[in-house]
Amino acid sequence: MAEKHDTVRGLVLAGVALSSLFSGGSTLLQYFADDTQLGAVVFWTFGDLGSTNWSELAMLLAVDVAALIYFLLKRWDYNAIHSGSDTAASLGVNVKAVTLVSMTVCTVASALAVSFVGIISFIGLVAPHAMRRFVGDDYRWLLPCSAAGGALLLILADHDTAGGRDNQLPRRAGVPLSAAEGRLPQCLRRATCALATHPREKYWTASASSANPATS
Secondary structure, eight states: HHHHHHHHHHHHHHHHHHHHHHHHHHHHHHHHHHHHHHHHHHHHHOOOGOOOHHHHHHHHHHHHHHHHHHHHHHHHHHHHHOOOOHHHTTTOOHHHHHHHHHHHHHHHHHHHHHHHOOOOTTTTHHHHHHHHHHTTOOOOHHHHHHHHHHHHHHHHHHHHHHHHHHSSSSOOOOHHHHHTTHHHHHHHHHHHHHHOOOOOHHHHHHHHHHHHHGGO
16 A cells, blocks of 8 residues: 555656646747747647647547557456556556556557647546546446546537637636636545545644643
């Protein structure tokens, strides 16, 4: 269990470090860009579904379908890994190889989509967690439902932006805002519950009691 938490913590810290690195690179590109290039970069950071053409959509479809087929072929491996690395290894799953290849496929598919439509936040975070509430943790159903749910959520967010917010916000900014609306309250609620039930609360309570015998 401790090894699993260390792995998750390492992934989070690596993500934060890479995000800071690429954010600095994006800022550097904007500094050296001319007015036309700067406008294109700014609109790309907002995200826009209307900036693609049919050839780019065909490329996206081919890559996403190939990635989804790979993930579905590995669904039993993911179910085993979900039970723990040791359990998966005892069942014959090469955990490191499956993890590395899966992360590479996911990264390539995500990078291709982002390169065409820009950065649209929260879609990949909301859809799997929402679908998990309906279909559970079985990857046989979670993977296709997450793909369909993510596509539906993105379409609904774009429709919400185009229909009701075009007078207040740029359409490109409204899509991630609409997608984040359903996730932010849940994140805040979970963070509050985690802080309220954190094991360190017991430690500080015990320390305060031992430091002040009159209260015990």
